[in-house]
Amino acid sequence: IRNGVYPTGEHPEGISPLEAVNLYRDYLSLHERKEILRYEKVSF
Known part of the structure; x- marks a missing residue:
């Protein structure tokens, strides 16, 4: 498994x-x- 890419049929x-x-x-x-x-904190 490289860079978080999983081969087909293989799942974490x-x-x-x-x-x-x-x-x-x-x-x-x-x-x-x-x-x-x-955004709410900024607007209040």
């Missing part, structure tokens, strides 16, 4: 591609929430 800790997508979406939404909180 048995995570399926669908689960990986869901985890990535969760990460993005968490990141967006942090950005929103930062």
